Amino acid sequence: MAGDRTWAVGAGVVTATAAAAAGVRWMWRHQDALMLRPPLNEWTFTHMSSLLPSERVPRAARPSVLPRAPRALDLTYAWDGATHTLSDLHVRTRTTGFAVLHRGQLVHEAYPGRFAAPHRRFQLFSLTKSVTSALLGIALEDGAIGSTDDKVVAYCPHLAGSAFDGPSIEDLLHMTSGAGGTEDYEDPDSPVNRLMRAVTGQRGTVLEAVRSVLPHSRPGTRFNYSTIDTQVLGWVLEAATGRTLAQYAAERLWGPIGAESDAYYALSRGLPRTAVGGGSFNATVRDLARFGLLMARGGQWHGTQVVPRWWVERSHGAGLPHLEVGALGEGHPTGYGYSNQWWTLGGPHRAFTGLGIYGQFLWIDPVADVVVVKTSAWPVADDPALDGETATALTALVTHLAADG
Incomplete structure (x- = not known):
């Protein structure tokens, strides 16, 4: 027994x-x-460096001052048959961090997220693409990159024979590379999910994920949103400058705008470590607001041209019919156009925005002189209703500030 x-x-x-x-x-x-996914994602989006390797982007030796002029934002917006306040927006769209600049002053700042605070770095997902774009513009002005007409493989010979052997830098900047499939976060075999499995060390290398995509159209003719396009742009930038994305961002962007906090890029677990140029930048809300203010002021920071003005101008709109607001094609949001790794908003103000999945926004209206940062923890990567409500509310906010003087 x-x-x-x-x-x-x-x-x-x-x-x-x-x-x-x-x-x-x-x-x-x-x-x-x-x-x-909830309930973990609110923590994850403020602690990405605890989950993946990372490379620091040091804060400026002399942080710049963001003048503060707090004010009540007593505005409402209409959505889904009802009238809502800014506080309602935060609850309904799971805001974690929020900041508003008007005329260069910080007029509002809030951190509704459970793990959010002014010093927290937020995972910005595809808003990273807009940072990569700014760095590319700087590298072009410096002469490190010859022209946007240069072929990708001139800088990345390891992509010879892939779908990226043929497209130009210009093609990738406008998401018209002609390579890759639908950016479907629910499809486990979509290119973006193959990339993420490579980054997290579950299957293959990042290079293998990039080389796995197939051509679908002639470069420069069809919009197809693809994080892998920006991954390749990041590699072009690193090859051209001899710097990692983090090093170049520190030297040419984060330092010059006087960032008050370190930022970082999350890196792939597997070797060789690589940053995801289309989705791994983490920064504080205030420093992201500084970046937005730089773009709102034509790339100039306190008299110094950090990002070329002509490059910022490209980011307002490409002037190409198939990239105009409402013309991006089936499966893409009707309220946006696209240019230079930014989503464009059209209209007389030619406002534009950086966007990231799960509700990350950098909303810039240069004419109204308004910059809005919104970080979020949506329950799903892409939700047209949450995006639509946020866009409606931010448009109302810009109108309110412009009218209020």
Whole structure:
């Protein structure tokens, strides 16, 4: 009997151990979903450096001052048959951090997120693309990159024979590379999810994920939003400058605008480590507001031209019919156009915005002289209703500030 009991206990331990191991394997295979969905994503989006390797973008030696002029923002907006306040927006669209600049002054700042604070760095997802664009403009002005007409493989010969052997830098900047598939975050085999599995070390390398995409159209003719396009642009920038994205951002952007906090790029787990130029930049709300103010002022910061003015002008709109607001095609939002790794808003103000999945916004209206930063923790990557409500509210906010003087 004692032997039977010993066998039973041993079998139970083995079963429990096997179950635990199976649980660990399940968590490893599904780590993306676990990290990116409620209730964990609000923590994840402010602690990405605890989950992936990272490279620091040091704050400026002399941080710039953001003048503060706090004021009540008593505005409302209409959505879904009802009238809502700014406080309602934060609850309804899961805002974690929020800042508003008007005429260069910080007029409003709030951190509704449970783990949010002025010093917290927020995962900005595809808003990273707009940072990459600014860095490319600087590299072009410096002469490190010859022209946007240069072919990608001139800087990235390791992409020879892939779908990126043919497209130009210009093609990738406007998301018209002709390479890749639909950016579908729910499809486990979509190019963006293959890229993310490579970054998190679950399957293959980042280079393999990039080379796996197929051509679908002639470069320069069709808009197809693709994080892999920007991943390649990041590699072009690193090859041309001899710097990592983090190093170049520190030297040519974060330092010059007087960032008050370190930022960082999350890196792939596997070697060689690589930053995701289309989705891994993490920064504070205030420093992102500084970046927005730089773009609102034509790339100039306190008299110094940091980003070329002509490059900022490109970011307001490409002037190409297939990239105008409402013309991006089936499956893409009707309220936006696209240019130079920015979403354009059209209209007389030619406002534009950086966007990231799960509700990250950098809304810039140069004519109204308004910059709005909104970080969020949406329950899903892409939600047209949440995006539409946020765009409506931010448009109302800009109108309110412009009318209020």
